[in-house]
Amino acid sequence: MNKLVKYIERTQIVFGVTFLVIFFLTVLLQIVTRHLSISVIWTEEVANYSFVWAVFMGAAVMVNRRDHFNFDILQKKLGGKKKFFLNMLNDIILVLFNITILYFGIKVVQKFWDYNWTALPDMKMGYVWISIPIMAITMIIYSLSHMLKHFERFRKGEAQE
Amino acid sequence: GDEGSDSEGSSGEDSIKIIAAHNQTDPENPYQKGLLAFKEKAEAESNGKIEVEVHAGTIGTEESELVEKLKTGAADVVLVSPGFMTSTGIDQVDLFAFPYLFDSYDHWENVVTGEVGDKMANIINEESNNDFKLLGYWTAGVRHYYGKKPIKNIDDLQGMTIRTQTSGVVSDFWEEVGTVPTSVAWGELYQALQQDVVDSAENAYPYFVQQDHHQTENGKYITETAHDYTTRFLLINGNKFDKYTEEQQDIIMSAAETSVEAEWKSLHKQEEEYKGIAKEDGAKINQIDRQPFVDIAKPIQDKAAKEIGVEDLLEKIRNAK
Amino acid sequence: MMGYLLIGTFLVLLLIGVPIAFVIGIVAFLGIVSIEYIPEMSVPMRMMNELNSFVLLAVPLFILVANLMNQGKISEKLIEFALAIVGSIRGGLAQANVLVSMMFAGVSGASQADTAGVGKILIPSMKRNGYDTETAVGVTAASSTVGVVIPPSIPMIIFAGITNASVGALFLAGIVPGILVSLAMMIFVYIIARKRNFERRERVKASTFFKLMFESLPALLTPIIIIGGIVVGFFTATEAAAVAAVYTLLISMFFYKTLKLSHLPKILFDTLSLSSLSLFALAAAGALGELMGYYQLGMKAQEFFTDNIDAKWIFIIITILFFLFIGTFMDAIPAMILFVPVILPTALQFGFDPVHLGLIVVMTLAIGLVTPPYGLCLLLAAKIGKLPIERSFRAVIPYMTIILVVLGVVAFFPEVAMYFPKLINPDLF
Numbered sequence A: 001m002n003k004l005v006k007y008i009e010r011t012q013i014v015f016g017v018t019f020l021v022i023f024f025l026t027v028l029l030q031i032v033t034r035h036l037s038i039s040v041i042w043t044e045e046v047a048n049y050s051f052v053w054a055v056f057m058g059a060a061v062m063v064n065r066r067d068h069f070n071f072d073i074l075q076k077k078l079g080g081k082k083k084f085f086l087n088m089l090n091d092i093i094l095v096l097f098n099i100t101i102l103y104f105g106i107k108v109v110q111k112f113w114d115y116n117w118t119a120l121p122d123m124k125m126g127y128v129w130i131s132i133p134i135m136a137i138t139m140i141i142y143s144l145s146h147m148l149k150h151f152e153r154f155r156k157g158e159a160q161e
Numbered sequence B: 001g002d003e004g005s006d007s008e009g010s011s012g013e014d015s016i017k018i019i020a021a022h023n024q025t026d027p028e029n030p031y032q033k034g035l036l037a038f039k040e041k042a043e044a045e046s047n048g049k050i051e052v053e054v055h056a057g058t059i060g061t062e063e064s065e066l067v068e069k070l071k072t073g074a075a076d077v078v079l080v081s082p083g084f085m086t087s088t089g090i091d092q093v094d095l096f097a098f099p100y101l102f103d104s105y106d107h108w109e110n111v112v113t114g115e116v117g118d119k120m121a122n123i124i125n126e127e128s129n130n131d132f133k134l135l136g137y138w139t140a141g142v143r144h145y146y147g148k149k150p151i152k153n154i155d156d157l158q159g160m161t162i163r164t165q166t167s168g169v170v171s172d173f174w175e176e177v178g179t180v181p182t183s184v185a186w187g188e189l190y191q192a193l194q195q196d197v198v199d200s201a202e203n204a205y206p207y208f209v210q211q212d213h214h215q216t217e218n219g220k221y222i223t224e225t226a227h228d229y230t231t232r233f234l235l236i237n238g239n240k241f242d243k244y245t246e247e248q249q250d251i252i253m254s255a256a257e258t259s260v261e262a263e264w265k266s267l268h269k270q271e272e273e274y275k276g277i278a279k280e281d282g283a284k285i286n287q288i289d290r291q292p293f294v295d296i297a298k299p300i301q302d303k304a305a306k307e308i309g310v311e312d313l314l315e316k317i318r319n320a321k
Numbered sequence C: 001m002m003g004y005l006l007i008g009t010f011l012v013l014l015l016i017g018v019p020i021a022f023v024i025g026i027v028a029f030l031g032i033v034s035i036e037y038i039p040e041m042s043v044p045m046r047m048m049n050e051l052n053s054f055v056l057l058a059v060p061l062f063i064l065v066a067n068l069m070n071q072g073k074i075s076e077k078l079i080e081f082a083l084a085i086v087g088s089i090r091g092g093l094a095q096a097n098v099l100v101s102m103m104f105a106g107v108s109g110a111s112q113a114d115t116a117g118v119g120k121i122l123i124p125s126m127k128r129n130g131y132d133t134e135t136a137v138g139v140t141a142a143s144s145t146v147g148v149v150i151p152p153s154i155p156m157i158i159f160a161g162i163t164n165a166s167v168g169a170l171f172l173a174g175i176v177p178g179i180l181v182s183l184a185m186m187i188f189v190y191i192i193a194r195k196r197n198f199e200r201r202e203r204v205k206a207s208t209f210f211k212l213m214f215e216s217l218p219a220l221l222t223p224i225i226i227i228g229g230i231v232v233g234f235f236t237a238t239e240a241a242a243v244a245a246v247y248t249l250l251i252s253m254f255f256y257k258t259l260k261l262s263h264l265p266k267i268l269f270d271t272l273s274l275s276s277l278s279l280f281a282l283a284a285a286g287a288l289g290e291l292m293g294y295y296q297l298g299m300k301a302q303e304f305f306t307d308n309i310d311a312k313w314i315f316i317i318i319t320i321l322f323f324l325f326i327g328t329f330m331d332a333i334p335a336m337i338l339f340v341p342v343i344l345p346t347a348l349q350f351g352f353d354p355v356h357l358g359l360i361v362v363m364t365l366a367i368g369l370v371t372p373p374y375g376l377c378l379l380l381a382a383k384i385g386k387l388p389i390e391r392s393f394r395a396v397i398p399y400m401t402i403i404l405v406v407l408g409v410v411a412f413f414p415e416v417a418m419y420f421p422k423l424i425n426p427d428l429f
């Protein structure tokens, strides 16, 4: 499980950073071509959609690293069993939310797969929408692996992080 | 939630609620006037059994978003331009985005209220599998060039960057004219014109004057190119519409007719008003011989019409002059 | 009724430690479920649509700029230069801390990177030189808030995106208030430094001074390139962020020679991390904002104000208090996505210029950067100084008061902020 999660995270980081670089270069291309009076009309769309991909992939990785900001007042106060249940509850909530995002995200992909990009009509909107279910399913995997870790630690009687 | 009444939204019952939305946040925009007229008429004729909630940009300021909402049912009546409709895979609607397709409002009205209008309504309905049903044709005005210098003939446009819509036919036309079509977000356009990021843009008076583009360095010369008598589609979700009772459908259709009149009237009035404001503010307006532009547009129209299979409709539009 | 239920859910989820971005998303989802006629699909759809905006691209780009500055050790150069300028005043390190934040603000569009980059160096150094930890943490956290007031500024770009106000004008409007905040803080630091007899450093030799100035120059040119580029029209605000990134990359690789290509993957990953955190929250806020759109809260707020309170100044005080409150537990970006559309119609009706309103909102939310429980700059500085949050916050309060006073001046004397934008774009207003 650990290995798999690490592998998924790595892949996701590579994707996220690649999209970040793509949109950065596209914005630069837009400036350069405009000053050379060359019309490249797809820059805005390509930049926007790679940006969307970058953010969603990055957000999923941040779930794995637990970097999304939360208030830990209660977590700090509790200990032992109570803390274990609280941690589990938090991860269960994330899993449940992401299941709904996954389910409805897939529905969106199905409904709008065939819509076209405006400036590049050969590109499908599906390529953009699919970033949502991919984000959701990786977030589910990460949260499940966290639950597994809580559980193992709890069984060993270690303090919860 | 839905604050009380349980019958909302579920169709076929006594009372229904219709979410009507457009993408303009300005309460004085013709879209708003049109949808409010729709609301008033529908609610009055149904004795309140039809409730219409009008959203002026509150549930989406992008047309693409509103089309998506119409398809999922998150909105029932929305307003869309041909450029965005093509992204739904209905290529034929692009016809109405062709530059110099119409030569006057009369011409435009003849077309949309006549056979071509009906045929296009059918195409939209069939190609979308009844997701979209056309309720009426609105307009967002006639679009003109505005830029850093007045255009006296086509040569004046050579090499200028122009901010236009990114749809294929439109950018083909502007390239053929000799300009460089450029993409600038609408929200950044004021600054872009003010600071020489782009040389020019094109739009209808109520839109660019409201944004003060005519007060910018690169927007104060307006040349009435009239290259696009714009068409906007007032759409309802067809599947939902079919579930309404016949009486409800009749009321909606008649409210739509009222809204069309209200929108046209408000648009024409504003076009005058905003042109006046532009003049008062010191913008320079000039006329131009449109024939050379029309000559450039024609082969582009022919080619594009062939590609999307609407040659017959194009022919009919040309004959309706 | 449903409204209260949603607020209750919001608070409970927050309290048990669910990440705030997800709390926002979950509440949006539940709210949309409760409205029969809105399909649940709207939640993921709006999350994507909210991100699908060209102005937002500036967020990661400006974060990239700040990361490049920190990694490329440009921050250190600026600190040395700031010390050469103000180090010989009593409390020199604290003075330099404020001054360098001002310089940093002219390059960076966010404040956290300044707190992190500058704090990492100056907090330990201040402690070594006899400052109490409170002062070190307080001045570091508070002075970095000008990062979003002095242009460029990510929150200003977002505000402009929501309201269609001119980004350039907003940027220009931030200059004077931002400098005022920094100057006022320097005066305050001077007063306490004399009272508590903080260190002062020897004046640097003229040759050293000019050497440091020369070394800092390329970095200090960045704001001129960014703001100048926007004002003379070389590029739009979003593009300016990309140009700034390229420029920073070039100077740190070829002028300072502090950055190697091998550093880039880490910098890019850090940029992705930091920006996806706030942008994911923004996406979720978009879904909640849509729910509020269906409730037509903007219209209701406008009705409420016209029916009950017909005074411009009460409206603005309520606005400031409201955003102060929201800023305690929410990032500036989602806070604006959610609530600017709600207050905008009323503000326009009262005759506010969107640029003026934008500056007020951005300054108010900048205070949120140092208020607990969720004040990013405060949390970062406290972590670096190893000081508990409560004590850090107490240390920040005097500086916060300074920002509040300047905010009050800006709110009631718009000319303070509007002078520059009007000078450069007279037709705008």
Ligand code: NA
Binding pocket: C104, C105, C106, C107, C108, C109, C110, C146, C147, C148, C149, C150, C151, C152, C153
């Ligand atoms: Na800044």
Ligand code: NA
Binding pocket: C097, C098, C100, C101, C118, C139, C140, C141, C143, C144
């Ligand atoms: Na500082």
